[in-house]
Amino acid sequence: MAKVLVVTSGKGGVGKTTSTAALGAALAQTGQKVAVIDFDVGLRNLDLIMGAERRVVFDLINVIKGDAKLEQALIRDKRVETLSLLPASQTRDKDNLTEEGVERVINGLREKFDWIICDSPAGIERGATLAMRHADVAVVVTNPEVSSIRDSDRIIGMLDSKTEKAEKGEQVEKHLLLTRYDAARAARGEILKVEDVLDILSIPLLAIIPESTEVLRSSNLGAPVTLGSPNSAPARAYLEAVRKLQGQTIVEVQKQRGLFSKLFARRAA
């Protein structure tokens, strides 16, 4: 049974696309069949982060409008064969993104893949609402910073009301992915601590992605960080996030001391 996962945040620049690529690649590395879809029509970037920018022929809008078949638009990753990318259109208008069209694409992908990861655009407009529309699972990407937390709170409200699951009276399974986290600065009281963010947003923690130069280095090279720099701290955090997504074991909100034990556990491994 395929799972639809949305990577969302409200605010831009917090790491949605980076996280989509890293989680998608990490899931595919475990042998799962994964499709990542870029919903940012007009400002596509997932292709660039994944190093597939020169291989785009057809896109999501072409498939929605019937100009291309799903199989023609999907780009298979050259490093991990179970990973595919459905790019957004760079030239078309986002008005071409229709509710019925997106539903058709998602249903088509459900038949072929184990995971469908939707990379949401920033904001709360059509692209963002359609990216979350069919989600079973949501990864809310948040920076330890006031504007990001406020926007995440808004997005959590939308996940609880505007999704297909919410309308059926069910719940989208929500996870917090805290990115660009600098533990030393948090300890000095300069930025919000993990505990503060969890307290305010009240959704379970999936992983903490530490601030790292490896993330930018991998983007420069067009590789998801889990492939480009698999032993780096952010890659290990994404790999752990994927293990949790697969195992359904969620770190509870009250497990405040988890960070240190996790860091040690990773070193030991």
Place this chain on the structure above:
Amino acid sequence: MSLFNFFKRNATSAPVARERLQVLLAHERTIVGGGESDLVAILREEIMAVIAKHMAVPQDKVQIKMDRGASVSTLEVDIEIPATLATMRPAA
């Protein structure tokens, strides 16, 4: 002394951020938050309908607010009854 203050000010910005967010979000969740604002809108409509059956109170004189707390949430209904209606007896 000024050096001490400089460090102290830097060190305390995160708690201020936390405090500001908690106040702001408690408010925004009731005003713009997805599901709950729908609930408040429905409640408002139905409460208005009940009131309208018995007296003519203008829409803007009815305030409905929901506050979501950790253990207890409250629904606040504030109806301002015009002076002319307040003295009226219910119709027999």
